[in-house]
Amino acid sequence: MGKLIKYEMKKQRGSRMVILISLIVGIIAYCVSLITGNEYMMGLIILFGVCAAILVFFYTGIESVLVLNRDLKTKQSYMLWMLPRSIWEILGAKFLSALLQMAIVYGAFCIAIGQGIVGAVIRFEGFAALADLVQTASRTFVKGGVQWTDFIWLAVYLFICWSQTIMIGFLAVIMSRTVLIRSRFAGLLSVILFFVIGFVLERGYNAMYQLPGLSGLAVSLDFNIWDVIYYVVTGVLLFLVSGFLADRKLSV
Amino acid sequence: MEYNTGAPIYLQVMNELKKRMVKGELKPGEKMPSSRELAVMYKVNQNTAARIYREMESAGYCFTKRGIGTFVSEEENMFENLKKEMAGELLANFMHEMRDLGFEKKDIIFQIEDYREDADHDDGM
């Protein structure tokens, strides 16, 4: 598994390097604007940074799907199918690499944002203000009713929603490559399939809360375990169908 | 090596090896190529190479020392016999073909004496 992940990470190395290098360039530019006190430049950089962050957020999220699509489109798919590894291990490695790539990229962005804030506060308000800020922030956490469990729930939600998206992407790509193989329309078909599968799952989600005993829970804004169960079960199902299809049909 | 693709490959390689023995390219007692080397050299498979050595060994052209390799036979008169044998085969073939063309032995001998070595003839191999 580790070796499969190693090569999946290598496939995503190009985009990772582009993102990280641009981020470093951005940080340097930001620091320069801080030191020179050029607020116009600073504003511009922050604006650009936010736009870039949004793009990167989405791109990195679905990059593994794009890589899978590229693998299947070319003979490079043999690099995977000729290995003495099960389809589950191969797809699993792709999923874990996607997670790892996101952890690296998002981690880098968090550090960049953090240092941006810290830098700005120190530059304009001094160290004392930074200490104040940290104190206030932690106090709001505790007093304002924001609990750690909420954060954990949020993280779990984000994770399962993202996993769901990736699984839908995998299945859409595999289905479209199974039917259309190397046609130019295969890409388009996978996008359509992506939304169709997403729509079906959404209907399924709504249908679940029509079930007796569950219907009351749907309206509540609280996090509830049934959401998690639904996403996990459907995610596993999507994974199983993808693997089954890939095993039967893929290499042509 | 150019093969006649309609004849068994192993026989053609054997003939080639015998010819090299007669010509002195493979000397008595000399180590012969391993069967893998033989296979690569003559573009044949392992099983054919093994068969070639088996047949050559049973005909007494070479012998195998266990774990060391195959060697050209050390019996001097074997080479003489081989040379005669191969010449006999060639001659028989030649005579057969010439008779097919309607030549008598007498005419053939006459033609051979008349044959110029330096003329631009293809020697067939």
Added chain:
Amino acid sequence: MMMECKELTKWFGSKKAVSEMTLNLEGGKIYGLLGENGSGKTTWMKMVAGLTLPSHGEILYEGHPLCYHDKSEIAYMSTEPFFYDFMRVKDVGEYYGDFFEDFDAGRFVEMTEAMGLLSEMKVRNLSSGMNAKLKIAATLARKAKLYLLDEPLNGIDYKAREEIIELIIGTADGTNTFVISTHLLEEVESFVEYAIFIREGKLMDKVNLESERMKTGRSLTDIYMDIM
């Protein structure tokens, strides 16, 4: 019997690419898989290599149904280049070393160097002849029990062909099995033991070439013309 195919069939949509092929492969032999382009050679080979499942029929490897574990003993090489774009020659060796226990890294280096491939060369910049050499070196550096080579001599010049044939013959040691698909009959005639003829997805015949030469004096081309 190292490999048994029973009524192997593969449908692509409404087209039958391989049709009820029943064929056994013995260990330690070199097979030539012969037929025109599109006759089903590649599809059959991919099924036997475990890259695609048959629509119908059964493949037994060493007596058990073929499964992904068996790929550790089966070395498959496709006609087209398939290495990742980002790889250099030495990365290909590393990849095979990472995934195949039977891979001999030393032999890979030896073979690539002998054929003029430098370890730092980028795979995507290689000419088609160079790529063919790299593929064959990576595949033959494995000590597999079964080698499946799909058109290894395709699209390369005469000299490279000779080099590749030499490597194949040097690797075939009489215990491992080779299946080589090709339409270059003359190139493989002297070392292939059995010719498997395929037409329109069907097995036409399996012929022992040496005994055919002894019995009827027919060359491979003669047999091909007679059967196909």
